[in-house]
Amino acid sequence: MKQLLKKLSEAYGPSGREEQVGRIIRDELESCVDEIYTDSTGNLYAVKKGTGAKIMVAAHMDEIGVIVTFIEEKGFLRFSNVGGVNPYVLLGQRMIFPNGTIGTVGMEKLEDIKKLTLEKLYIDIGAKDKEEAASKVKIGDVATYYRELGEAGNRFIGKAMDNRAGCAVLIKALQEMSKTDNEIYAVFTAQEEVGLRGSRTASYRLNPDLGLAVDVTLVGDTPEAPTMDVSLGKGPAIKVKDASVICHPKVKEMLEKLADKENIPYQLEVLVAGGTDAGAIHLSRDGVPSGVISIPCRYVHTPGEMVDQDDMLNAVRLLTAFLVQPLNMQEIFPCYLS
Amino acid sequence: MLLKRLTEAYGVSGDEGDIRHILKEELSSSAEEVYTDALGNLFFRKGKGRSAKVMLAAHMDEVGLIVVGFEKSGLLRAHKVGSIDDRVLVSKPVVVGKNKVPGVIGAKAVHLQKPSERKKAIDIDNLYIDLGVRSQDEAEKLVNLGDYVALSTKTREAGENCLIGKAFDDRVGCFLLAELFKEDFALDVTVVFTVQEEIGLRGSGAAAYSVHPDMAIVVEGTSASDVVGTKEAAHATTLGGGPAITLMDASYIAPQKTIDLFVQTAEKLGIPYQFRRSTTSGTDAGKISQTHSGILTGLVSVPCRYIHSPASIVNLDDVQNTLRLLKGVLNVIAEGGISIEAATEKVK
Amino acid sequence: MDIKRFLKDICEAPGVSGYENHVGKVIKAALCQYCDEVRQDKMGNIVFYKKGNGISDRPRILLAAHMDEIGLMVTKIEEGGFLRFTAVGGIDPRTIVGQEVILYGKETLAGVIGAKPPHLTDEEERGKGHKLEDLHIDICLPEERVRKLVAPGDLAIIRRELIELAGNSVAAKALDDRAGIAVLLTCLKELERLQHTADVYAVATVQEEVGVRGAAVATYGIVPDIGIAVDVTHGEMPGVPDHEVSYIGKGPALTLGPNIHPKVGKELVRIAKEYRIPYQLEVTPGATGTDARAIQVTRGGIATGLVSIPLRYMHTSVELLDMDDIKQTGRLLAQFIAAVDRESVEGLSCY
Missing domain, CATH: 3.40.630.10 (Zn peptidases)
Known part of the structure; x- marks a missing residue:
């Protein structure tokens, strides 16, 4: 798990520019799935054919990242955010561009640090002037945090755990799962951080019987944290609700029962703000019953995101169990009212 | 001049009839199919059956107001349709409703305002539309609740090859698509003039759903903020700097493929271009690219100063250069110069 | 009917x-x-x-x-068995203080929405409306039993029977x-x-x-x-x-x-x-x-x-x-x- 997560976490892949991550995932999965392909939104599909229920995971x-919008005469790069980037977190970070160019984030002179906005920041790639800068970076290039994966006991610290941790869990599940009749569409989606865009077009394309998302969630176990009952290390969380989705009660219940049966520790998650791919999937076409398995993660959207290895391993177990179980859609989603 | 005619016409979001009318007159003879949908989107198609099916979109609607109530005095209460800075509204001429009843937007004269009031922006709750009538009864004879109110400006030439007028966002796009549609490209082209963009991109998704093209190009009017007192890095676009290629906005991230398509075509044809430096606000490109299983979409805009106000400015060189770029781009697409994935692609 | x-x-x-x-x-x-x-x-x-x-x-x-x-959803069980909650849909927190609720846990439970009592709050605080995160649901059970009966994600609604008012009016x-x-x-x-x-x-x-x-x-x-x-x-x-x-x-x-x-x-x-x-x-x-x-x-x-x-x-x-x-x-x-x-x-x- 560590090696896989390290590769994924350190890979470059901001919203809209996910190809490098996609290649790593393809190499991991090529030998254990039937088909791999991409689409115009940037999603990567890995398919295990079957005759049973069609599940999209x-x-x-x-x-998240920052996009270069302007190169100044002196070679400094101005930028805007791609996804939820906090200027205070960005300050002083090392950033990396797809061609390997690195830079550091500097700040204009500021009387009051409370007035810090993205417009006051710039990236310095060590260029002497505009010309040198432009030879390394073009307007429209996107930079991400430049950070190695670190280990802290049984926990990992790094950038992009949101959501390479979820990618790692899904990859492991596909590699380790036993035979099943279910037709499984693992979709490594693009552009989630800018509005669940990849999952929207992917779920429309696939029109699955059932949808599942694997993503990270916030925790409530740090000092003065938001009020929620999710802790790091207490198992994967089964989502009840966030701002984008109220998980289908039946899917939530299926996940809970499965975790109980397999003796997998889990927590129930009510996330007050924030969304995930299930938000787009469940509203696709005439509706797709959907659920979410979340990996608890501290310090989301910083380069120091922290996840727990056991949570990830247990998420793999839960996901695998869910994907291989026989699913009779007519039985699971009858007209309950009749 | 078509651009003048289009910009002087009134078409607040939800009330795009006059614009539809002008465009139908202008383009019906060039089209194999002309139709509208339940939302009022207007479609022109030609080259049906040719290989790449391309949708070109520009929105017909403009920001404006809508009548929500009457005062006993006959003054009208209005709400904003789309996003307008309240501060540009006061003291502007308008027309109201189907019959284009003229009016002005008035507020309490500055003499009558308390010193504390004078410093504040005058918001929509303190603005009234005055038709010159003396009573509610008289007003109700002229206009109805729910009538749309459009800002009224004549389009005129100014400075060096510029136009002053209103609604360049996005009649300039409508104009460009109309000009393009009169020519022939080796493509199955559907030009869609969309409705209700300004109130949340509400027309284009349905249009893209019906057309279901292989690829789409959206043509917009976008903010040029190259004015005194702003830093160059903060200029969204520069007037006279050529067509603005969007990299990303609040609704959309441009695929590298379409950015390259615009840039390479511009460079090949020697057309000046710029990148839009702001990443805020959404466009029809966002909705279209998210329709069906995802539609490859490009977005190019004409810079426009003082956008969403009754006195905005475009540069005619920018307009012509955008037209040249679009022609070039369509030719490149027709020659197969961009891979438009029909379904899905193997990972490279 | x-x-x-x-x-x-x-x-x-x-x-x-x-x-x-x-x-x-x-x-x-x-x-x-x-x-x-x-x-x-x-x-x-x-x-x-x-x-x-x-x-x-x-x-x-x-x-x-x-x-x-609209309704309420439990987010966390606090020490003492008090329940923190979030809103499902748009709720003005000021309108739910002092309301009775029905909580759908493993059983249907009766409760009230409580807040820190006024005599423990200062003048300035009392001038302000309650925020959702300051409120809790109290189902008058010991923490141990609460943990058995209630989990994050459980729902509650305000308890209210339809009230017939003058003329043809009703409130509910x-x-x-x-x-x-x-x-x-x-x-x-x-x-x-x-x-x-x-x-x-x-x-x-x-x-x-x-x-x-x-x-x-x-x-x-x-x-x-x-x-x-x-x-x-x-x-x-x-x-x-x-x-x-x-x-x-x-x-x-x-x-x-x-x-x-x-x-x-x-x-x-x-x-x-x-x-x-x-x-x-x-x-x-x-x-x-x-x-x-x-x-x-x-x-x-x-x-x-x-x-x-x-x-x-x-x-x-x-x-x-x-x-x-x-x-x-x-x-x-x-x-x-x-x-x-x-x-x-x-x-x-x-x-």
């Missing part, structure tokens, strides 16, 4:  | 967004006898289908009223939009004695309060020619300008504006006049905050209408309206439906 592979 | 009785039953039934099945059953029991087929889609929308008299190529009309209500929780459901019943009943060419799909939609989610997928599945949302709107109040409200007891409010197809809007007015049904006009300058928002932009675009029942104190447990407005709205919709034919529907895409 989404894990987004994009990460 | 008496409409007021039906309204009481459905208002008192729980049905927080995403978990509408309980109220759904009550609704189904009452509406199924006036339609030809009932089905539930994958998201939980209940579709009551009433076949038209047209021989072939019948127009399809969707009526959407949402059956979900969840009249937004169970009143709309009562309109559907009235309309379907009315249609029993009318000839209508069009097929009618009366839908009790889910998850409107969390972002008009149910109506989007229901419309996608049904593909109607016309979609009409039935919802509630703000009734008149001191301090609110006239042009921002409708009047309670003066008939349905018919919305005009870009969210509404101009011909559908006009036709509703014409029918109201023809059948002497009182009505009022409301203007919304953009997408409305109702199912109509989702319906209009489904697939290739749907001709959409919106009729609303005036109501005061929206999103509280004492929402108030006049029963007569429900009746008139139901009549209006039935007559509207009866007047729709193939030709009029085709005209909707002709601009």
